[in-house]
Amino acid sequence: MEISLRHVANMLNEAERIVITAHIHPDGDSLGSMLALYASLAAQGKKVWLLLDDEVPAVYRFLPGAELIRRPEGKMEADLLVVLDASDADRVTAVVEAVRAKTLNIDHHISNTKFTDYWYIDSQAAATGEIILDLLHLMKLEITADIAVNLFTAIATDCGFFRYANASSATLRHAADLIDRGARPHVIAEQLETKPLASIMTLRGVLDSLEIHAGGRIATVTVYVDAAENAAETTEGYINYPRNIEGVELAVLFKPVDDNATRVSFRSRRLDVARLALGFGGGGHARAAGCTVASGLAGAKEQILRAAERLLAESGL
Amino acid sequence: MEISLRHVANMLNEAERIVITAHIHPDGDSLGSMLALYASLAAQGKKVWLLLDDEVPAVYRFLPGAELIRRPEGKMEADLLVVLDASDADRVTAVVEAVRAKTLNIDHHISNTKFTDYWYIDSQAAATGEIILDLLHLMKLEITADIAVNLFTAIATDCGFFRYANASSATLRHAADLIDRGARPHVIAEQLETKPLASIMTLRGVLDSLEIHAGGRIATVTVYVDAAENAAETTEGYINYPRNIEGVELAVLFKPVDDNATRVSFRSRRLDVARLALGFGGGGHARAAGCTVASGLAGAKEQILRAAERLLAESGL
Secondary structure, three states, rough: OOOOHHHHHHHHHHHHEEEEEEEOOHHHHHHHHHHHHHHHHHOOOOEEEEEEOOOOOOOOEEEEEEEEOOOOOEEEEEEEEEOOOOOOOHHHHHHHHHHEEEEEEEEOOOOOOOOEEEEEEEOOOOOHHHHHHHHHHHHOOOOOOOHHHHHHHHHHHHHOOOOOOOOOOOHHHHHHHHHHHHHHHHHHHHHOOOOOOOHHHHHHHHHHHHHEHHOOOOEEEEEOOOHHHOOOOHHHHHHHHHEEOOOOOOEEEEEEEEEOOEEEEEEOOOOHHHHHHHHOOOOEOOEEEEEOOOOHHHHHHHHHHHHHHHHHOOOOO | EEEHHHHHHHHHHHHHHHEEEOOOOHHHHHHHHHHHHHHHHHHHOOOOEEEOOOOOOOHOOOOOOOHHOOOOOOOOOEEEEEEEOOOOOOHHHHHOOOOOOEEEEEEEEOOOOOOOOEEEEEOOOOOOOHHHHHHHHOOOOOOOOOHHHEEEEHHHHHOOOOOOOOOOOOHHHHHHHHHHOOOOOHHOOOOOOOOHHHHHHHHHHHHOOEEHHHOOEEEEEEHHHHHHHHHOOOOOHHHHHHHHHHOOOOOEEEEEOOOOOOEEEEEEEEOOHHHHHHHOOOOEEOOEEEEEEEEOHHHHHHHHHHHHHHHHOOOOO
């Protein structure tokens, strides 16, 4: 059942035993939102648990309270299970199965599948952290410096530190409010930008693999899955290096899987790369798409480049 | 003479022929501020010129009106010469000599040397663009979408897209205001992130030069001056790659000049690198400093590493 933010506040006020969870493969928004809501409710004397069926990535362990997040163990009962930033049941299965409680989903993804008993979805929000901030204001709960750090991180990470299309004026005003309450952007940015050496070595390999084709209009890079996993971050960030080169219409990232499979990602500024991906049984959006080619790296590269040059010609680019 | 923002507004209102300039080696703040003030004053029917004794870097040519910026040619007379974002006379010499007018400096650098007839300096502002926005509000001038793009770029570039210590809540609120008036952060970010191929190739060389010393506590990179100049951007950005590696206390960037000179930059999280630089006749701040070693690259590296390891030991890091 869809409910209002006021109704969400009432449910939280009435519940005494509350479990908070979020999607697996946690990010800054899911973790920051969990920790902020936890701190606010625990400060009211409620019994609150933070459960997550995954590890907290090293880069987010600076978030105040991160050490309180536990994996679900056995069954438990509560008044309310709050599911944050998750748009479908698959990403919260273990916790939902472990906790007997009414379920409430708070999320900002437009693709939300409405899988809980109650839900509040604001797809205008750049991050679930923005909704939590609105909620804390509505509930007149104190926003401590620790809560501000968690919510600033939630918001900043989900909009690329205010560089993505979802960064609205409301997003920046929310962030400003959190600075006034003790979040320090440069301290948070420094934490988020710290990377393991393996990650820099992977980037070095990616840049070493850079190739320019079609007179500078196509740039390709290759990242090996092992290297990407060691780097403990999404490989997708690497495609921005070729994408940001002046004159490049199409950026391609190859990820060799084995002799018969190469995963391929596409980014563009004007070219319809969904069409390109579709031709290889993949899909996606006009400016970001992907596919898997049933071939090793060399073969995949040849097929993709041929198709890409044809598409560039057809598109007059 | 130090004047108030209200007094600045009055001077601008009274002047009919206004020249606007900013420091050489222009950045997003100086250019965005120039163009925003130009558009506001020109819309009032005033005669306004944009003069700059330098080229507009390619990355900023998307700024609305950038093509109107001219180099000074011969002498001219005006009612007012507005010098933006420049903290000393050396960086605006050619324009100041070419224009006979009262001079007014609007700046946010705490190091400002007060070299004009009148000045308004707000060192709390993250960017001169923030002051210009305050000024336009005070003068009740319309903030068009083009002006918003210029001022958003001015503000965002001077605070690392809200990631530096100077990004205050006021900075984010100013930016939010500009989004409401038509600035689109993701469109601006995409322009700013587009780089020439030479720049990516330089980064590739920098990462290839990465060395780890002192058990992971020191990371060094080398950038060749030619490569850096081709890349048409400051070499200083490259030092962030070693600086952001987990466990690194000291990041060092070597810039070989010739067989008898190597420029060296230092960045740290806790180590006092001003001390390190001082030992080689250089200077700077505790967390960012630099010097020139009278030696080729190999010799400079050896001397710096020896001194750095000693400082690490003395500092207990």
